[in-house]
Amino acid sequence: GLCQQATFMISAAKVDQCPPDEGYEVAFAGRSNAGKSSALNTLTHANLARTSKTPGRTQLLNFFTLDEERRLVDLPGYGYAKVPIPLKQHWQRHLEAYLSSRESLVGLILMMDIRHPLTEFDRMMLDWSQASHMPLHILLTKADKLTFGAAKNALLKVRQDIHKGWGTDASIQLFSAPKRQGVEEAQAVLAGWMGL
Numbered sequence: 001g002l003c004q005q006a007t008f009m010i011s012a013a014k015v016d017q018c019p020p021d022e023g024y025e026v027a028f029a030g031r032s033n034a035g036k037s038s039a040l041n042t043l044t045h046a047n048l049a050r051t052s053k054t055p056g057r058t059q060l061l062n063f064f065t066l067d068e069e070r071r072l073v074d075l076p077g078y079g080y081a082k083v084p085i086p087l088k089q090h091w092q093r094h095l096e097a098y099l100s101s102r103e104s105l106v107g108l109i110l111m112m113d114i115r116h117p118l119t120e121f122d123r124m125m126l127d128w129s130q131a132s133h134m135p136l137h138i139l140l141t142k143a144d145k146l147t148f149g150a151a152k153n154a155l156l157k158v159r160q161d162i163h164k165g166w167g168t169d170a171s172i173q174l175f176s177a178p179k180r181q182g183v184e185e186a187q188a189v190l191a192g193w194m195g196l
């Protein structure tokens, strides 16, 4: 299946430390605690994201290889209240430099906790993807925390808010790591973007 062979490649503190800008890259973004690590691990059948939480790597872009021409990138989720403002600004600068310059970036997956969608971080990513015409796919994570009906309603509401607020055609789905809900749907999006 997709991403079966995903392995940690490199951490980059700056854009000039990124691997060669060729092939296909999909970036994963989410406010801290949104469930990004769990989603990455679930989608790749690996324990990638533990790597990203290793002290010293947490403020970096972490690259994972899928195959010779395809990579996933774990972006810093700096929306964390405990992070000092200068560090947030440092992350934001590098994140923006990466997002605006990366030719191989073909899409962005944004994780939002279904109970706390559209945070300031999420709005910034929506602004950016709209301005840059970058394909965006949203995972409403922790869908298992709500009843099926409540999760469906949340999905409709967030989809509508995004359409009204940004007019983008971002796609959006329910996701649960422990239940493995929405795994195939998300993998199909990745495969489509990456020419698989």
Ligand code: GDP
Residues within 6 Å of the ligand: 030, 031, 032, 033, 034, 035, 036, 037, 038, 039, 049, 077, 141, 142, 143, 144, 145, 175, 176, 177, 178
């Ligand atoms: P990250 O900071 O965005 O990488 O978030 P994590 O993946 O580390 O998840 C944060 C917390 O939410 C952890 O305690 C996870 O076990 C929990 N979590 C993540 N995804 C899910 C999910 O789909 N369902 C439930 N119930 N808990 C989740």
